[in-house]
């Protein structure tokens with residue numbers, strides 16, 4: 001059996017290795033999270049190095065090595081160059097990569113996560129005016145992809161049909177009056193609706209509208225998304241702090 005194989009995936013992280021090489025961590029369609037060695041990638045003019053940039057979607061030919069898979073060939077599928085040319089987009093895409101590096105399992109394919117990451121990066125690569133709303137959406141969708149979907153239509157604890165006005169991170173979404181504890185925050189219907197839009201997989205097109213219109217509700221839904229992901233994915237997301245956020249909610253709340 002050949003020790004070489006091809007796969008398609010997303011570059012999540014690159015690190016220096018030795019004098020001229022790089023360790024490149026990819027989320028591959030067939031093999032999940034995979035660490036590869038890209039020999040000579042840091043030499044000037046290296047074609048492999050130029051193509052294995054963070055957030056690029058690539059077809060790779062890999063050779064099974066002892067410690068790392070060794071990159072033989074790389075073809076660009078989606079360069080996603082916009083994400084490396086703009087600090088705000090870089091910061092936003094870095095959160096997506098941090099989340100995936102944390103939840104993806106080495107050697108295990110995960111179609112849902114792969115699809116979500118590609119869609120999220122593609123949405124960011126269109127250079128939206130407010131990339132932070134895409135980050136918040138990704139956090140809730142990634143939590144759902146690994147088994148922690150946020151509930152907004154009914155009570156997350158007892159299933160009582162909603163809408164409900166209590167919103168809980170630990171409880172997994174909205175809670176009815178009976179299930180909500182004393183400390184559970186009450187929020188307006190606009191916040192619940194904003195959380196639902198963020199979490200609704202597939203509706204990336206709805207996000208710029210949410211960013212423009214929902215004001216303070218969206219800001220609140222965004223902090224909820226971060227808290228939700230950090231709690232359920234059990235990780236403090238350091239890269240999130242570098243994402244530019246909208247200021248404190250505008251006082252002109254439309255009736």
Ligand SMILES: [Zn+2]
Pocket residue numbers: 155156157158159160175176177178179180
């Ligand atoms: Zn309940």
